[in-house]
Amino acid sequence: MFSISFLTLKTLCIPYFLDTKTINYYYKAIDKAFTKEPLMIEIKNLTKSYGTNKGVFNLDLTVQKGEVFGFLGPNGAGKTTTIRHLLGFITPDNGTVKIAGKDCFKEAHTIQKDLGYIAGEIAFFNHMKGAEFLHFIAKMRALSNLDKMHSLIEFLELDIHVKIRKMSKGMKQKLGIVAALMHDPKILILDEPTSGLDPLMQNKFVELIKREKKQGKTILMSSHNFEEIERTCDRALIIKNGKKMALSNIKDLKNVERKIFYVALQNTKDKDIILKSDLKIIKQNHTDFEIEVSGNLDYFIDVLSTCKIKSLDIKKQQLEQVFMDYYKEGGGKDD
Amino acid sequence: MIKALLTHNIKSNYKIFLIFLAVMTMYSSIIIGMYDPDDAAAIEAMMDLMPEALMNAMNFTIISGDLIGFIGGYYYGFIIVLFPMIFTIILSFKLMGKIIDDGSIAFILSTPHTRKSMIITQISTLILNIFTLLFATTIIGMLLTEIMFAGLLDIQVYILLNVGAFLLFFAIGSITFFCSTVFNEAKNAIGLSIAVPVGFFIIDMLASVSEDIAFLRFFSIFTLYDNIAIVTGEAWIWLQFLALLAIGIFLFIGSTIVFLKKDLTI
Ligand SMILES: Nc1ncnc2c1ncn2[C@@H]1O[C@H](COP(=O)(O)OP(=O)(O)O)[C@@H](O)[C@H]1O
Numbered sequence: 088m089f090s091i092s093f094l095t096l097k098t099l100c101i102p103y104f105l106d107t108k109t110i111n112y113y114y115k116a117i118d119k120a121f122t123k124e125p126l127m128i129e130i131k132n133l134t135k136s137y138g139t140n141k142g143v144f145n146l147d148l149t150v151q152k153g154e155v156f157g158f159l160g161p162n163g164a165g166k167t168t169t170i171r172h173l174l175g176f177i178t179p180d181n182g183t184v185k186i187a188g189k190d191c192f193k194e195a196h197t198i199q200k201d202l203g204y205i206a207g208e209i210a211f212f213n214h215m216k217g218a219e220f221l222h223f224i225a226k227m228r229a230l231s232n233l234d235k236m237h238s239l240i241e242f243l244e245l246d247i248h249v250k251i252r253k254m255s256k257g258m259k260q261k262l263g264i265v266a267a268l269m270h271d272p273k274i275l276i277l278d279e280p281t282s283g284l285d286p287l288m289q290n291k292f293v294e295l296i297k298r299e300k301k302q303g304k305t306i307l308m309s310s311h312n313f314e315e316i317e318r319t320c321d322r323a324l325i326i327k328n329g330k331k332m333a334l335s336n337i338k339d340l341k342n343v344e345r346k347i348f349y350v351a352l353q354n355t356k357d358k359d360i361i362l363k364s365d366l367k368i369i370k371q372n373h374t375d376f377e378i379e380v381s382g383n384l385d386y387f388i389d390v391l392s393t394c395k396i397k398s399l400d401i402k403k404q405q406l407e408q409v410f411m412d413y414y415k416e417g418g419g420k421d422d
Numbered sequence: 423m424i425k426a427l428l429t430h431n432i433k434s435n436y437k438i439f440l441i442f443l444a445v446m447t448m449y450s451s452i453i454i455g456m457y458d459p460d461d462a463a464a465i466e467a468m469m470d471l472m473p474e475a476l477m478n479a480m481n482f483t484i485i486s487g488d489l490i491g492f493i494g495g496y497y498y499g500f501i502i503v504l505f506p507m508i509f510t511i512i513l514s515f516k517l518m519g520k521i522i523d524d525g526s527i528a529f530i531l532s533t534p535h536t537r538k539s540m541i542i543t544q545i546s547t548l549i550l551n552i553f554t555l556l557f558a559t560t561i562i563g564m565l566l567t568e569i570m571f572a573g574l575l576d577i578q579v580y581i582l583l584n585v586g587a588f589l590l591f592f593a594i595g596s597i598t599f600f601c602s603t604v605f606n607e608a609k610n611a612i613g614l615s616i617a618v619p620v621g622f623f624i625i626d627m628l629a630s631v632s633e634d635i636a637f638l639r640f641f642s643i644f645t646l647y648d649n650i651a652i653v654t655g656e657a658w659i660w661l662q663f664l665a666l667l668a669i670g671i672f673l674f675i676g677s678t679i680v681f682l683k684k685d686l687t688i
């Protein structure tokens with residue numbers, strides 16, 4: 088809005104007292120100040136093909152400074168392939184991939200100064216002890232302040248005096264998290280970072296991400312777990328077979344999310360309450376119901392409160408189902 | 423060159439280095455101990471008892487009756503080829519092939535260093551290891567001969583034998599390193615970096631067994647290290663040295679160029 092009025096101003100001013108150059112200078116400066124945060128990650132029309140539906144195709148993705156961006160998709164969707172481009176491990180067949188305005192392949196080493204990365208399948212130098220490994224990475228980064236490293240180790244309750252070869256999958260994942268965050272990078276690229284962590288640790292990780300976000304970090308995080316993305320991200324892109332399926336605010340995604348509940352009643356007579364209600368019943372077997380609820384849960388709870396309930400359970404939804412629903416609701420366009 | 427990475431490489435590989443150094447020291451002390459300055463003919467007679475084909479295949483030749491002719495024939499005909507070759511294959515694989523195959527190279531490349539400085543560090547580690555191994559065995563050999571047969575060793579020829587050996591493994595190292603860098607999968611990387619030098623080695627052995635197939639030696643890099651010619655002082659060994667150096671430089675640069683452009687599915 089401001090730019091439009093300024094444009095009018097500009098047209099008015101030119102003939103009188105300001106030359107075009109000066110006008111353009113102010114115009115640009117003001118425009119910059121009023122636009123959103125600069126783009127930290129910018130993927131334009133990226134294509135990397137490993138065969139039909141394998142790889143990434145014509146993908147556009149942008150992440151703003153300070154944003155937590157979720158990258159969702161089933162296995163084989165092309166998440167890791169996209170992330171490899173961001174790290175400068177592979178080159179695009181087509182398109183451009185930039186971080187903070189720099190080409191991810193050509194300037195990988197400069198980008199890495201402010202980047203923290205957790206690989207999808209982390210491979211360590213197995214002969215080392217955890218501590219040895221972290222000190223090696225610190226030396227590679229010329230990192231002298233190890234405060235963050237120590238606080239992360241404490242926070243994640245990681246025993247670093249164990250040979251990496253002898254560590255469990257969860258311990259290795261924690262070690263990867265420490266190695267990625269200890270230099271306090273401005274950008275985090277995390278490829279399925281919670282895989283191998285137990286639910287308790289997954290929660291701790293979510294807490295960690297929220298803390299990093301508060302400090303203004305830009306985060307891109309891939310996952311095939313919808314819940315995890317829902318809890319941490321501002322926006323999410325859904326990818327399947329290498330193609331973008333949807334890009335949305337997490338809030339929108341939540342609104343269309345369908346939940347399926349297993350409800351078992353204590354008394355046969357309560358059956359009718361459920362049957363006569365407006366609840367969407369998917370399956371029924373005597374007093375056992377499978378009920379679908381979209382969006383708001385209030386009505387569902389209201390109805391249930393009038394019955395005697397033996398058990399109530401929620402069915403874990405496959406991510407694919409969530410975004411298929413989203414897609415059906417017409418959310419397939421950019422926001 | 424990345425100092426932290428070089429230190430890491432050395433720490434990760436010093437054990438196999440020491441093992442190879444120990445084995446080569448053992449052989450060199452046995453061979454030097456076998457020498458009898460008063461009766462070179464007796465040794466020759468002893469060797470005659472062995473099957474000739476086997477002796478030929480292993481390049482066990484008595485070049486001349488003096489000390490340098492003796493170790494130049496035994497140690498520098500076989501031991502110097504076999505053990506550093508295995509060492510070079512293992513080390514090249516550990517420095518490149520393995521970390522590309524299992525993806526642990528991602529930790530190195532996600533620190534603020536260019537691919538170029540990374541691969542230069544790996545190449546330097548390999549060359550430094552080969553150099554140190556051969557330098558150490560050279561010094562140990564000199565000490566052993568000095569202890570057992572003071573003043574009998576022709577130092578000049580002895581050093582030439584070792585300079586040649588270093589150049590030979592500079593070239594072989596470049597081959598194994600190239601194989602380890604070019605292939606993404608361990609089975610290809612390790613397969614070829616074993617097959618090529620071992621293939622050369624077998625060709626070299628076969629070519630020595632019979633005159634009929636002696637022409638085969640032109641297909642083996644080991645022909646460029648001619649221990650007999652070094653001892654007898656042929657001038658053209660310098661051309662061979664130069665060729666080894668050229669092969670090494672060419673393939674190390676080749677590895678670097680490939681690696682700079684390579685897609686790493688890690
Ligand atoms: N280097 C490669 N060669 C051949 N196919 C590959 C290569 N890298 C990835 N792919 C294929 O591309 C698809 C996407 O893989 P990936 O990006 O790892 O998916 P995700 O991380 O979303 O699970 C998969 O079908 C995978 O097999």
Ligand SMILES: [Mg+2]
Binds near residue numbers: 163166168207278
């Ligand atoms: Mg993946």
